Amino acid sequence: AQSVAQPEDQVNVAEGNPLTVKCTYSVSGNPYLFWYVQYPNRGLQFLLKYITGDNLVKGSYGFEAEFNKSQTSFHLKKPSALVSDSALYFCAVRDKENNFNKFYFGSGTKLNVKP
Amino acid sequence: EPEVTQTPSHQVTQMGQEVILRCVPISNHLYFYWYRQILGQKVEFLVSFYNNEISEKSEIFDDQFSVERPDGSNFTLKIRSTKLEDSAMYFCASREAGGHYGYTFGSGTRLTVV
Structure with missing residues (x-):
């Protein structure tokens, strides 16, 4: 069965410090992996995706994520956090071979960046 | 950049009433989702729609729900008789035929059932 786990409900970090938001996944086939961000009262905004190729993926707003097949992880990272990065972050997976049309989302991690 | 547009942004309805949530997908997209x-x-999958029919639906998408693409541009989600537990943010998404990787999501409609 396909699933996504975001083990932290909330991550707190000081502005200027590096941040990591964790994600692990489980799929029957090969994964397509995504990160989305949701600001208050807004929709889901695409940040980045891993499809194939280089395990380190760079996305919008200076975010990057590393696909680790052996650990089935896709952690979101940023070298230097901004207060404006404070939002809700969702990891999502699609299974290349099974139920391809459907996203499976994690429960979300609230990122708080303090000045 | 093309957008998926959802209206209204917020809808309040009384329990038992019918609601229709509207979405305008990106014009050359062929696959549509709620x-x-x-x-x-969590964000949960409800339904996917392609070639004027439902291609997949979740167990949440029972007989109270329906989708329609009435005029080739709008994509609607109808809830026939709303329940309190239908209160949620509803997101529409679309993708093009060869766009296997990413969808474009709309900004959502917040439905409040009172």
């Missing part, structure tokens, strides 16, 4: 997010919970 997801919902109950407050504080």
